[in-house]
Amino acid sequence: MTPEELSELIASQLTAAVAEGAITIEGDLPVIKVERPRSREHGDWATNVAMQLAKRAGVKPRDLAELLASRLEATEGIVSAEVAGPGFLNIRLSAASAGELARTILTKGADYGRSDVNAGKTVNLEYVSANPTGPIHIGGARWAAVGDSLARVLSFTGAHVVREYYFNDHGNQIDHFSSSLLARAKGREVPADGYGGQYIEDIANRVIAICEESGEPDPRTLPDDEAQEVFRKHGVELMFGEIKESLHGFRSDFDVYFHEQDLHNSGAVTAAIERLREQGQLFEDGGALWLRSTDFGDDKDRVIIKSDGETAYFAGDIAYYLDKRGRGADQCVYMLGADHHGYIGRMYAMARAFGDTAGAGGNMEILIGQLVNLVRNGEAVRMSKRAGTVVTMEDLVEAVGVDAARYSLVRASVDTTLELDLNLVESHTSENPVYYVQYAHARTCSVAQNALQHGVRREDGFTPEALELPDSELLGALARFPDIAAQAAALREPHRVARYLEELAGAYHTWYGKARVTPRADEEVTNLHRTRLWINDAARQVLANGLDLLGVAAPEKM
Known part of the structure; x- marks a missing residue:
């Protein structure tokens, strides 16, 4: 059972209670949210819907929660529904109901987590x-x-x-740019308000080559005002092209x-x-x-x-x-x-x-967005080989690659200054967040391949009622993905996806250490092995979906 399905179940039970005259609720029901409780001892999911609706229903929150709990416990797939505090409702699913999430994820595939909350915008x-x-x-x-x-x-x-x-x-910055190209082409110092760096000389030389190939006069032989217009015309277009190419390479x-x-x-x-x-x-x-x-x-x-x-x-x-x-x-x-x-x-x-x-x-x-500071070996990286005065996107990509660069830049809230340790981002350790997440995906692929070699196949059986606590923990983490994606969109905070993926990777690595997908040498393949393969592959799908939202590759091997 997914969180969305549980929300729909709660709504249907409230609607039924109103229809039967057990309670009266004025107006439409709100969107019912279910969340993972802070302590898993309290159950799989929790909701405060009774506290939301108690006033409109004219009853105490705990009384409404008790009514709802009794109806939910009579529903297939719900093991228990307990009232806590002023009216929270803690819900525990059966193993079979929780395990069905794996089937849902693999059925939806790349669409798992997708929603229409922003449809029409x-x-x-x-x-x-x-x-x-x-x-x-x-x-x-x-x-x-x-x-x-x-x-x-x-x-x-x-x-x-x-x-x-x-x-x-449109403005002075283009004048400063073209005058900088002109100065470099004619062997002069770049004006004080101009642009420095090797790229200026490179583009100036390319403008001269373009003029030569097209039969235009060499701009170095023209008066400064005419030459500057030539450098403006071709230089801006060349710079524009380079920016586009760099962004494309950065996905x-x-x-x-x-x-x-x-x-x-x-x-x-x-x-x-x-x-x-x-x-x-x-x-x-x-x-x-x-x-x-x-x-x-x-x-x-x-x-x-x-x-x-x-x-x-x-x-x-x-x-x-x-x-x-x-x-x-x-x-x-x-x-x-x-x-x-x-x-x-x-x-x-x-x-x-x-x-x-x-x-x-x-x-x-x-x-x-706030600034980004690069650090290597404990010291700030300030200068670019090409631009001279600033560190560029190309510098970062050259140092750590596109995947690590993108992930590292996304995973922190943009309203905070980001200090990026290049030594950490380059490392192949669990301390490097992007490596940790990508390795989790690669591990799911390895587990699936190993399972196939041992005769464990998903199509031979799916028995979610056989699942145990470690499986439930991982399934709970997988269930959160749709809500995380919706939150990231609503709050304009894609870093929430990255942080979720790190939590999911941690849950998967823990599960991997506790739950066997392949049998030991002296064991037969059981439905538990097969069902855990479903969970393993569901984790692979969610990790891949999340990484795709960040524009980061999901490698099969590392």
């Missing part, structure tokens, strides 16, 4: 969005891992997710690559400003045009058009949000770096000015 998820002026730094790598994992989790729970990358290619692909410049070229910025003007949300002061953002929770009003007639950067943000909503996004989730924390107030105010909701679960939601 279109979520535009924007992450990374690094300027096309250099390789993705380690902070961007964290967003690439977390953002892609969150997209997978949201899709797994029924949402239609649009992965989006926003290129900030973080996007559905939409949106260029900021397009907002200005298309007139979307002007249209957005006019819409706010028509709604009466703008005012003029000091020759500038302002948004009344303080009316919507911001700490101060914001300039939209500066006194010199130039649009402020915020104007592009307004147009971009409207564009996302116009493309059908019900929720626009922005994943931004730690330096954008002060940005939340103005963005939420802007969304509210359009009549939308902002904050968790709203039309606009902003997640702020």
